[in-house]
Amino acid sequence: MNLPDPDVTPAAVDVASAAALPVAPASPPLRAARTLRRHLLAVRFVLNALLVLALLYTVTITRVLLIPLVLAAFIGLALNPIVAAGARHRLPRWLTASVLMLVLLTGLGAGIGALTQPALGWFHGAPAAIKSFVPKLRSVTKPLEAANRATQSLVGGPVRAAPTQPTAVAISAWDVVSTAPKVLAAVLTVVLLVFFFLIYGDSLLRRLVEISPSFAYKRHAVEIVRSIQVEVxxxxxxxxxxxxxxxxxxxxxxxxxxxxxxxxxxxxxxxxxxxxxxxxxxxxxxxxxxxxxxxxxxxxxxxxxxxxxxxxxxxxxxxxxxxxxHRMRLSPIAILIWLLVWGWLWGIPGALLAVPMLTSCKLIAERVRGWGWFAVMVQR
The missing domain is CATH 1.20.1390 (PWI domain)
Known part of the structure; x- marks a missing residue:
């Protein structure tokens, strides 16, 4: 007669017998719910992809508006500690901002004035410089040309010298006249935006915090805004x-x-x-x-x-x-991808603003719930 094993408990016997039973197929309502869930996830993915494409298209067609705004925002963030220091010493923000903008514009004007003449000289002298540069490469190109002639003579092909045609570089007066108003308007827009950001930036942030629904949201918003402002x-x-x-x-x-x-x-x-x-x-x-x-x-x-x-x-x-x-270091892959995207969308201004924008997005993602993965992905 076989006696029961004293080490095996009734619960273990029940689990073993349940495992030995065949698995019943899911009921039709459960299968329908799973199918509906998969369809909803697919629809959500497609909608998110369409939203990203719509944002990229919007950013591209509004770059004339967004580039000065983003540039002015970063310049205002960089100069805000100076204005805040003046406010702590009981100086009006408008006075500190005015002096700061005057000094900045004077320095930029002096720098542009000092560099304009050499830059124009190099630009207009580019064709002559290229003509004088080509003979200096003869010492490098002569062995290559000799090897090319020897190879062609071995295979029986004719030896032909490629004709050289000088490249003409010219700018018409109409190009300058048509471009100057756009450049001046963009510069004036950036200057005015920076000036008003420095004066009314803190007031605008306080009003944004005031419209938060609860005290906890307000405190969290203040912490995020202040930390991002200081770190950026x-x-x-x-x-x-x-x-x-x-x-x-x-x-x-x-x-x-x-x-x-x-x-x-x-x-x-x-x-x-x-x-x-x-x-x-x-x-x-x-x-x-x-x-x-x-x-x-x-x-x-x-x-x-x-x-x-x-x-x-x-x-x-x-x-x-x-x-x-270490906290401000970014992944080289993330930097190159970011440069590629914003250089494609905005050109040279996008490439210049890409890394500050990536750094700001990383700092924001670290403090917003559900976006910590982005900060981890772009961090080095």
């Missing part, structure tokens, strides 16, 4: 300081290497460095071309570009991460 302002001022230092060092380096118009190329390096990776590569290529045009030896021609490449490598991999900290 700190990030923008730090990036501006780093890029200005890089531009000054580039100007000094080019002056020591006797490169013409070092201040112009230093300003180009400072502005291009706001576009990570791409800006440094473009500036290095430009400095290499300038060196090849002005120098007679290949080593001396490439020395400024190689020095600048070393400076940007140290700045991008050591100085900027050390100053900005």
């Amino acid at each position: 302002s700190r990030y923008l001022l730090t990036a501006l300081l780093i890029n200005a230092t890089l531009g000054a060092l580039t100007t000094l380096m080019l002056w020591l290497y006797h490169v013409p118009d070092p201040l112009l190329w230093g300003a180009v390096a400072m502005m291009a460095n706001f576009i990570p990776y791409v800006g440094a590569i473009v500036t290095t290529v430009v400095l290499a071309l300038v060196g090849l045009i002005n120098a007679h030896e290949l080593g001396a021609a490439l020395l400024p570009a190689l020095t600048f490449a070393g400076m940007t490598a140290i700045e991008g991999n050591l100085i900027t991460p050390m100053i900005q900290g």
Whole structure:
């Protein structure tokens, strides 16, 4: 006779017997509910995709309006700590903002006035510079041409020299006249928006907080707005300081290497460095071309570009991460994708504003419930 195992409990026997029973198929109402749920998820995915496409289309067709607004918002965030410091010392916000804007416009006007003449000189002298640059490549192209002729003679093909046609670069007076009002209107719009953001920005934020439904929402909104305002302002001022230092060092380096118009190329390096990776590569290529045009030896021609490449490598991999900290570091893949998207939507202004916008979105996503995944994905 088989006796029951004392170690096996009745509950275990019930579980084992239940597991041995065949699984009954789901009832028709349950299957219908699951099918409906899958269909709803598919519809939700399609609607979200359509919403993203609609937003991209809206951003593209309204870029004339949005680019000055976004640029003015970032400039206002960067300058707001100065106005706030003046308000803590009982200075009116309008007075501090007026003095700050006057100093800023004076500095920008002086810089543009100093750089306009060299830039126009390089632009109008581009055809002659290209003609003088082509003979300097003979030492590099002669071996390639000889190898090409030898290869063609071996295969029995005729040797033909490709005709060279100079490329004409010209700007008509109508282009300047038609573009100047648009540029002046955009600059005036940005200046006015920055001025009013500095004066009434805090009042606008307070009113946005006041319309929140409850005290908890108001406190949470105040924390988000203040933290983002402080951190974005700190990030923008730090990036501006780093890029200005890089531009000054580039100007000094080019002056020591006797490169013409070092201040112009230093300003180009400072502005291009706001576009990570791409800006440094473009500036290095430009400095290499300038060196090849002005120098007679290949080593001396490439020395400024190689020095600048070393400076940007140290700045991008050591100085900027050390100053900005780990929290502000972004993934290179996320930066390149963001640059590609906004450069495609807005052109050069979009590429310049891409990284500040990505940093701001990351800071906002860290504090908004349900969007923490975005901050994790774009963080390095």
